[in-house]
Amino acid sequence: NAGVTQTPKFRVLKTGQSMTLLCAQDMNHEYMYWYRQDPGMGLRLIHYSVGEGTTAKGEVPDGYNVSRLKKQNFLLGLESAAPSQTSVYFCASSYGGINQPQHFGDGTRLSIL
């Protein structure tokens, strides 16, 4: 049982490049989330999804887009990467609402030069 899997684990981008981070969960969870973790700031919610085909903005959505075409996958896109988006990105999922315990992936370390 893999839980929540994030790919890639590391990536270096140049300013202006685009990329997509993939999150996959095999627990049949309805809710999925994308966070970024920065030193001294904890985790901040970027976007989340309450089910297949739905997405919603979190605390820091600007500069990111997401899609949930399949229930088990939640994609996070950076259309034009900026150095301020250098961070560690975590995906999570939960059964039921946002107030249920979340299961986290191992994170993606993204550096933008």
Place this chain on the structure above:
Amino acid sequence: AQSVSQHNHHVILSEAASLELGCNYSYGGTVNLFWYVQYPGQHLQLLLKYFSGDPLVKGIKGFEAEFIKSKFSFNLRKPSVQWSDTAEYFCAVIRHNNDMRFGAGTRLTVKP
């Protein structure tokens, strides 16, 4: 202003010492409260949660937390820490409108 405050950025303790990590939030009304832990090289895991009822909640590995509504606090405690408790600890608060906020985290180092 930080919505969820964790007062200690880095705590260093010797094994068998008692632990208390502070967490305060600045929201009124009903909240759900969580403590998550991130061990070195691992992903975040739920330690314990409070939704309602007994304000003293017990979690895994001997941890507990007390919700004090009048103080807007949800401090994490453990009577006797072990070297294996070395990790980063995050407090999280969810408001009624699904607004979830994490604290900045407290890094705990336990010396053997």
